[in-house]
Amino acid sequence: MNKEILISPSLLSADFTQLGEDSEMINRSAADWLHMDVMDGVFVPNISFGLPVIKAVHTVCQKPLDVHMMTVHPENYIRQVADAGGALMTVHAEACTHLHRTIQEIHSAGMKAGVALNPATPLAMVEEVLSDVDLVLIMSVNPGFSGQSFITSSTDKVRRLRQMIDRLEHRPLIEVDGGVNGKTAPMLVAAGADVLVSGSYVFGAEDPEATIRSLKSRD
Template sequence: MLAADFLNLKDEIEMINNSEADWLHLDVMDGVFVPNISFGFPILEAVSKVCTKPLDAHFMIVHPERYIEQTARLGTMMMNVHYEACTHLHRTIQEIHAAGMKAGVTLNPATPVCVLEDIIRDVDMVLLMSVNPGFGGQKFIENTIRKVERLRKMISEAETHTLIEVDGGVQAETAPRLVKAGVDVLVSGSYVFKSTDPCSTIQALKKL
């Protein structure tokens, strides 16, 4: 949603509702953990009232554990927190699950997937950032492909059903390669919302 037209946000959400998109990805930024500020709970609450798709809330903030209950009250499906922002990650995952949501963990580009070896069975999804978090429209970081492959191997060896999600620079050229490497969920912002036909763009991504 970060790439949407915020002056016409209701229309943008309706487009998503009418598209083949599975989820709506929400990037919450605080200007501390990442060098940008996006939107907070007043916007999230408004969106939750009109969006018919499950909400995938990605918190790029310090102390995300403070907002678990508030996020759950919106009917959020997935709460995604950064490994780098959580001192007590296992406890945070437990609290997200206790609040009735699925728990996702996000890794920045420079954070190796091996840090999740002792927790991979407890998380529902791992989000790999394929750009440095904070701004949309950035160039895809090529190492992400190899990182996906390493994470897919870890998940297979752990015999768990953890999903792999990738966010950043997902478009016509990178998306097929990511799917081939083992990605389950593609997050695409600018490529979709800046398209002349967003619904057709989403449909093309769905066919991969």
Template sequence: MRPIIAPSILSANFAYLAKDLEMINQSEADWMHLDIMDGVFVPNISFGFPVLKYVAELSKKPLDVHLMIVNPEKFIPEVKALGAKVMNVHFEACPHLHRVVQQIREAGMLPAVTINPATPVSLLKDIINDVYMVLVMSVNPGFGGQKFIEHSVEKVRELRLLIEETGSEALIEVDGGVNKETGARLVEAGANVLVAGNAIFSAENPTLMIHELKGL
């Protein structure tokens, strides 16, 4: 089964955002990945809901919204209003994760949980059957263009084993330093969804890059 490809809008050219969004709409990309940063949970700020509303209006692809923020549950209504398919929250930002996952599902979205590079896969055992997807960060969250953390491949293998052992149907998504080379290894290890930013938007032919990632 071919991987789901989710271009990260964080790497788009915001001076020509509509043009980049149309490129994604016309490509083989499956989702649009939207990173929201608050400058608290991560040391950077990305964009807010006014920009996201614009993206949602132009997007013909399902929205995968990744909240790198504290208290993400406060924004469930806003994310729902965008028409998001997936709402992704960080394990590290949610002391009451099970409750947040329930709230996301009750709002009509698919709940996903993200783990940072230093967070063990084993901590997901009690939530793995309640989530639609797990996002493995293969860089430290907060900045685009970082070098891929090699241990992430083994982490994906470990997560795939946990999913199989528990009978979970959760998808595995990976974000950070994903390109054709790392993407191929991640898919081989068991990843279902590849988030790619720089690899797509800095490519000479972004549409072709999406096609090549889709073929991994």
């Protein structure tokens, strides 16, 4: 029996002149979450959007907001993200000196907690917190810009993480972000991914809702 795959389209690739319309499209679609990439121009070489956009989208979008903090000191914004409507907050292991404490604070704010790893960061960076998080996000491109090419070694990284998680009593979801499309999605699901983030492949499609359905069914 095939497991359910969750789809989290990335707002970073949406048309920012019509965020309301794109949020309504997400409501109608088979998407499970809406992925929101917050970039500060320090942790990654780009600036995207922040708390006002999260709050505005939350007033329209009926799907849980999957907030990915690509920032330094993400622990400083936990309460603000929760107040803006974040359902899940993912921080980068590379950006957190006290990762376990940050995870606890995210949970205390009423959100699910995720931890992300850049492509060159080894899985050992999250091994000690796997039993504490709800999700591990594997970046399959270098974070900062949408539309990048998929890093092929990410599939094996997902497979190895799946093996680590399957040995645990508590099993966080595996999310993959970067270069997810009709070709790479089946490989990632076969390797053990639970959640697929897709930006330009969804929002650049002629029929985004059909594209989301296809990703979810892997047809």
